[in-house]
Amino acid sequence: MRVAFLGLGRMGVLMAAHVLSAGHDLVVWNRTPGRAAPLVERGAREAPSVGAAVAGADVVALMLFGPDSVREVLAEVCAAAPPGTLVVDSTTVGPEAAREFAATAGASGLRYIDAPVAGSVGPAADGTLGVLAGGSQGDYDDALPVLSLWGAPDRVRRVGEVGAGSALKLCVNQSLGVLAAGLGESLRLGADLGLDRELLLEVLGRTGYGWFLGQKRPMLDSGDFSATTFSVDLMVKDLRLAVDAAHASLPVTAACADAAAAAADVASGQDYAVISAHLADGPPARR
Numbered sequence: 001m002r003v004a005f006l007g008l009g010r011m012g013v014l015m016a017a018h019v020l021s022a023g024h025d026l027v028v029w030n031r032t033p034g035r036a037a038p039l040v041e042r043g044a045r046e047a048p049s050v051g052a053a054v055a056g057a058d059v060v061a062l063m064l065f066g067p068d069s070v071r072e073v074l075a076e077v078c079a080a081a082p083p084g085t086l087v088v089d090s091t092t093v094g095p096e097a098a099r100e101f102a103a104t105a106g107a108s109g110l111r112y113i114d115a116p117v118a119g120s121v122g123p124a125a126d127g128t129l130g131v132l133a134g135g136s137q138g139d140y141d142d143a144l145p146v147l148s149l150w151g152a153p154d155r156v157r158r159v160g161e162v163g164a165g166s167a168l169k170l171c172v173n174q175s176l177g178v179l180a181a182g183l184g185e186s187l188r189l190g191a192d193l194g195l196d197r198e199l200l201l202e203v204l205g206r207t208g209y210g211w212f213l214g215q216k217r218p219m220l221d222s223g224d225f226s227a228t229t230f231s232v233d234l235m236v237k238d239l240r241l242a243v244d245a246a247h248a249s250l251p252v253t254a255a256c257a258d259a260a261a262a263a264a265d266v267a268s269g270q271d272y273a274v275i276s277a278h279l280a281d282g283p284p285a286r287r
């Protein structure tokens with residue numbers, strides 16, 4: 001099988017490596033050159049353009065930032081890939097964009113499934129991500145050999161037609177964004193009430209914030225959010241996608257999106273746990 005993998009960010013470079021480990025042909029492309037070196041050393045070919053990457057590929061995998069980047073890159077894929085090529089989009093794009101991209105691909109005779117992933121860089125490196133796929137049964141069956149390269153056997157599943165995986169993924173990330181912001185306000189409240197931070201974190205660790213603290217406590221303790229697994233910028237994107245996707249208004253999610261955007265203004269590129277710190281430590285009190 002020949003796989004073209006487009007997008008070698010934190011997740012893409014790790015996911016693409018599994019294609020090589022399984023012995024398949026891998027052609028990679030990234031907008032900014034220089035990210036492909038660890039893959040090229042192991043036998044991948046770096047293409048100079050999207051068009052060169054997808055020519056001759058059986059499957060085109062996308063792992064880009066969000067809907068705008070997929071729209072741009074997919075236009076080039078459609079111009080160059082032969083009819084019947086299967087596009088597997090693991091970017092978190094939201095359900096409406098996924099349906100738009102399926103239509104775009106379909107108009108050029110290509111097939112498209114949305115297959116966003118759950119889990120971060122650890123599971124991406126281990127090949128144990130969750131994969132939430134949306135598409136026809138036939139396209140999913142054809143994509144499964146690729147999805148199984150980076151997904152855990154019991155966590156790769158078809159959850160419905162195109163857009164269904166993206167809908168589920170937005171709900172997953174909405175929960176993470178609300179946790180990050182909520183914890184920040186709990187810490188702020190505790191500080192305002194004169195509570196010892198260590199004691200507060202210990203007790204909050206046994207509440208609903210326990211999972212988040214289990215992951216992010218070292219960053220919160222050190223104040224260093226530079227060992228990014230999931231950037232604050234991606235969280236802004238996903239919370240805004242969630243607000244836009246809902247039919248009802250989502251005031252809590254919208255407030256969390258604003259809080260995430262305020263954190264991103266001063267901490268772009270850092271881990272999304274910086275949202276908690278930004279709410280806990282600032283802005284200054286009103287009184």
Ligand SMILES: NC(=O)c1ccc[n+]([C@@H]2O[C@H](COP(=O)([O-])OP(=O)(O)OC[C@H]3O[C@@H](n4cnc5c(N)ncnc54)[C@H](OP(=O)(O)O)[C@@H]3O)[C@@H](O)[C@H]2O)c1
Nearest residue numbers: 007008009010011012031032064065069091092120229230
């Ligand atoms: N990190 C996680 O824990 C995680 C977990 C699950 C899902 N996701 C989702 O997976 C996707 C990738 O996440 P990531 O953490 O790997 O992101 P990332 O490190 O920020 O990488 C983003 C990738 O998108 C590319 N890109 C951005 N804008 C582009 C454009 N206009 N045209 C072409 N390429 C463009 C970047 O290329 P350059 O190198 O040129 O900037 C880079 O390769 C996102 O949709 C994210 O929401 C992430």
